[in-house]
Amino acid sequence: MLKLKTQSLHKRESELAQAKRQLEILSNGIFQGGDLPTFANKINETQQYPLRPKKLEILQINVGYMCNQVCDHCHVDAGPDRTEIMTKETMLECLEVIKKTSAHTLDLTGGAPEMNPNFRWFVDEASKAGIKDFIVRSNLTIIRANKKYHDLPQFFKEHNVHVVSSMPHWTRGKTDKQRGDGVFDKSITALQALNAVGYGIPGSDLRLDLVYNPSGAFLPGDQNSMEKDFKKALLEDFGIQFHNLFAITNLPISRFLDYLIASENYEDYMYQLVEAYNPAAVSNVMCTNTISVSWDGWLYDCDFNQMLDLKVASKVKHISEYNEETLSNRDIIISQHCYGCTAGAGSSCQGTVSG
Amino acid sequence: MATNNYYDPADLRKFGSITEWSEELGTKFFDYYSKVFEEGALTAREKSLIALAVSHTEMCPYCIDAYTKDGLQRGITKEEMMEAVHVGAAIKSGATLVHGVMMMNKVNKLDG
Numbered sequence: 001m002l003k004l005k006t007q008s009l010h011k012r013e014s015e016l017a018q019a020k021r022q023l024e025i026l027s028n029g030i031f032q033g034g035d036l037p038t039f040a041n042k043i044n045e046t047q048q049y050p051l052r053p054k055k056l057e058i059l060q061i062n063v064g065y066m067c068n069q070v071c072d073h074c075h076v077d078a079g080p081d082r083t084e085i086m087t088k089e090t091m092l093e094c095l096e097v098i099k100k101t102s103a104h105t106l107d108l109t110g111g112a113p114e115m116n117p118n119f120r121w122f123v124d125e126a127s128k129a130g131i132k133d134f135i136v137r138s139n140l141t142i143i144r145a146n147k148k149y150h151d152l153p154q155f156f157k158e159h160n161v162h163v164v165s166s167m168p169h170w171t172r173g174k175t176d177k178q179r180g181d182g183v184f185d186k187s188i189t190a191l192q193a194l195n196a197v198g199y200g201i202p203g204s205d206l207r208l209d210l211v212y213n214p215s216g217a218f219l220p221g222d223q224n225s226m227e228k229d230f231k232k233a234l235l236e237d238f239g240i241q242f243h244n245l246f247a248i249t250n251l252p253i254s255r256f257l258d259y260l261i262a263s264e265n266y267e268d269y270m271y272q273l274v275e276a277y278n279p280a281a282v283s284n285v286m287c288t289n290t291i292s293v294s295w296d297g298w299l300y301d302c303d304f305n306q307m308l309d310l311k312v313a314s315k316v317k318h319i320s321e322y323n324e325e326t327l328s329n330r331d332i333i334i335s336q337h338c339y340g341c342t343a344g345a346g347s348s349c350q351g352t353v354s355g
Numbered sequence: 356m357a358t359n360n361y362y363d364p365a366d367l368r369k370f371g372s373i374t375e376w377s378e379e380l381g382t383k384f385f386d387y388y389s390k391v392f393e394e395g396a397l398t399a400r401e402k403s404l405i406a407l408a409v410s411h412t413e414m415c416p417y418c419i420d421a422y423t424k425d426g427l428q429r430g431i432t433k434e435e436m437m438e439a440v441h442v443g444a445a446i447k448s449g450a451t452l453v454h455g456v457m458m459m460n461k462v463n464k465l466d467g
Contacts, residue, residue, distance in 0.1 A: 212430075226430055
């Protein structure tokens with residue numbers, strides 16, 4: 001049994017549950033006073049403002065904010081108390097788009113996407129569209145949360161799903177601190193179950209990648225070095241194998257923003273992000289090749305903008321009126337949280353964005 | 356902005372500005388510094404732990420701040436960090452104690 005760390009900001013009725021309040025914080029203080037440049041001014045230094053989309057590569061669909069975990073730094077503010085779940089009607093609209101999109105990657109996320117009651121039907125239907133890379137972001141513990149989920153590794157295998165899973169550290173202490181007591185042991189068991197059906201084995205087409213994000217107010221280290229450390233420790237201690245590690249920077253929104261403010265780390269963290277700003281990462285940030293779809297069908301430049309309720313700046317704003325050409329002519333909406341994707345080697349849902 | 360403290364955490368961010376008053380030496384120092392910490396015969400992770408231990412023996416608040424954060428970024432655990440600090444402390448105390456031999460030599464010479 002997992003011990004939930006907390007409740008979502010929404011359940012606690014925190015003011016930070018409101019996107020508007022988060023955006024105010026990100027625009028005031030050190031950015032308003034001029035101590036740090038706004039993201040718009042920063043990218044304008046290298047003539048990269050306004051940020052514009054390139055060829056669409058990734059269609060990311062969030063099928064609901066419900067989750068069996070309440071992780072400290074969740075940018076979705078997900079948890080068991082979130083009831084926003086994509087309906088079958090919206091899924092049908094998504095399927096129409098999946099059939100005709102030029103994107104080569106379909107990326108299902110949540111919450112725990114598996115908790116959507118129509119998840120398996122949706123995966124079954126979506127996999128028929130023949131998209132090259134079909135990702136499901138699984139938090140691992142869901143596989144062990146209930147008997148009805150125990151066969152997920154086999155289900156993923158049958159649909160040739162690319163599994164991407166969060167794993168904050170190779171030690172129990174650091175993992176459970178961020179994600180809740182018992183998460184580490186359940187994650188290990190789930191990874192072993194995935195390995196058992198062929199996921200993550202070197203040379204296997206059944207892709208299993210892990211996502212690392214820091215457990216506190218610091219940036220991720222070098223992705224390749226972290227991957228080596230993860231691989232060594234997980235293999236030696238538990239016989240676990242996986243393909244790649246994606247190192248992702250925590251963006252200062254939602255529960256991570258709440259944590260930064262409560263721990264008095266907010267200003268230092270923003271300084272870290274701005275000091276680590278890498279102009280080379282800007283041209284490859286994920287909002288330039290991604291469309292993010294929310295549980296209720298609205299369209300966003302990325303998952304983070306979705307959580308900040310910053311809908312695309314386009315005539316087309318909903319999956320029901322989806323048009324890739326029209327969407328490609330939009331400006332991408334930015335704010336100071338975007339510094340999280342341009343720090344160091346850059347950060348995206350696929351890990352770093354520059355060498 | 357002036358503070359009432361000799362050490363201000365915000366000053367760490369200004370470290371790079373030492374180059375402004377001596378560009379050649381400052382640049383040479385930072386080039387050397389970054390080269391030292393590159394992956395070599397020792398891993399960057401091992402170097403980070405050495406730097407953390409030395410930060411403590413040097414009792415440099417800026418360095419402790421920087422290399423604790425650096426360690427966290429590299430996935431180094433708090434247990435590993437504390438062991439490194441103890442290595443530094445052991446050398447520091449050993450370096451004090453080994454001078455006891457000088458004292459013993461002197462006593463033996465003067466009063467043996």
